[in-house]
Amino acid sequence: MENNLIKVKIEDHVALITMAAAPVNAQSRAFVEELTAVFDELNETPGVRAIVLTGEGKCFSAGADIKSRGKIADGAPGDTYRHLRRTREIGFVIMEMNIPVIAAVNGPALGAGMGLAICSDIIVCSTKAVFGLPEIDIGLMGGVRHTMRVFPIGLTRRMVLTGWRCPAEELWRRGLIEACVEPEELLPTAMEMARTMASKSPKAIQLAKRALNTVETMGLKDGYRFEQNLTVEMTRHPHSKEAMAAFLEKRPAVFKDEL
Numbered sequence: 001m002e003n004n005l006i007k008v009k010i011e012d013h014v015a016l017i018t019m020a021a022a023p024v025n026a027q028s029r030a031f032v033e034e035l036t037a038v039f040d041e042l043n044e045t046p047g048v049r050a051i052v053l054t055g056e057g058k059c060f061s062a063g064a065d066i067k068s069r070g071k072i073a074d075g076a077p078g079d080t081y082r083h084l085r086r087t088r089e090i091g092f093v094i095m096e097m098n099i100p101v102i103a104a105v106n107g108p109a110l111g112a113g114m115g116l117a118i119c120s121d122i123i124v125c126s127t128k129a130v131f132g133l134p135e136i137d138i139g140l141m142g143g144v145r146h147t148m149r150v151f152p153i154g155l156t157r158r159m160v161l162t163g164w165r166c167p168a169e170e171l172w173r174r175g176l177i178e179a180c181v182e183p184e185e186l187l188p189t190a191m192e193m194a195r196t197m198a199s200k201s202p203k204a205i206q207l208a209k210r211a212l213n214t215v216e217t218m219g220l221k222d223g224y225r226f227e228q229n230l231t232v233e234m235t236r237h238p239h240s241k242e243a244m245a246a247f248l249e250k251r252p253a254v255f256k257d258e259l
Helices: 029-042 066-073 079-095 112-118 144-150 153-162 168-173 183-198 202-215 220-235 238-249
Strands: 006-011 014-019 050-055 101-105 122-126 130-132 179-181
Touching: 006 029, 014 029, 014 183, 029 079, 050 183, 079 112, 101 112, 101 183, 112 130, 112 144, 122 168, 122 183, 130 168, 144 153, 168 179, 179 183, 202 220, 202 238, 220 238
Parallel strands: 014 050, 050 101, 101 122, 122 179
Antiparallel strands: 006 014
């Protein structure tokens, strides 16, 4: 894959995706299309079992590229809706990955940048990270539904209606992120977590993520039944037999990449 605005490094079954659109990783059309392509390709790349997403420089992502947005609004008929579809789908591409995604938020995650983080499976942050929805101050709307899925209603309303930027330390205090560490510890923390995920059965991880995404909007009984059906599917897979054998033999499990 071409790495113009997005860098990818794969090591130990973990793909490190670095957004590299200086200076603030603003999300232009080219940026969104390349990031979407990277996730789509990694989703079918043998041997990739976990992903870490971070930003180059001092910013995770400042959100939409406002300079290019004006061109879209004044463009050819249909350009606005094509833009909205691209913006909408990048979040769902992350959520629907067969592979877990950890957002390693190194600095400001604003607007659509915050969206990338909260669509990930797990968020870990640097103490320099802040989260914000500045749309109210720049003549735009957006971010409410995804944010409300992860953040409490009151905090979401405060961020949406005032543009307040919430520090990572506050999110950590509220239990909304999984780590808040010094900047130099951010990537090691995220990569250690990713390597732990990568050591598990790829099939089990795939089914676990499907369960997490699906039961979120289901009732208790239907959700539990859905999980039980996935358990049946898992027990019929070779990875299940290997995991059980490794447990009984007191040795590390060795999983092949086939799903």
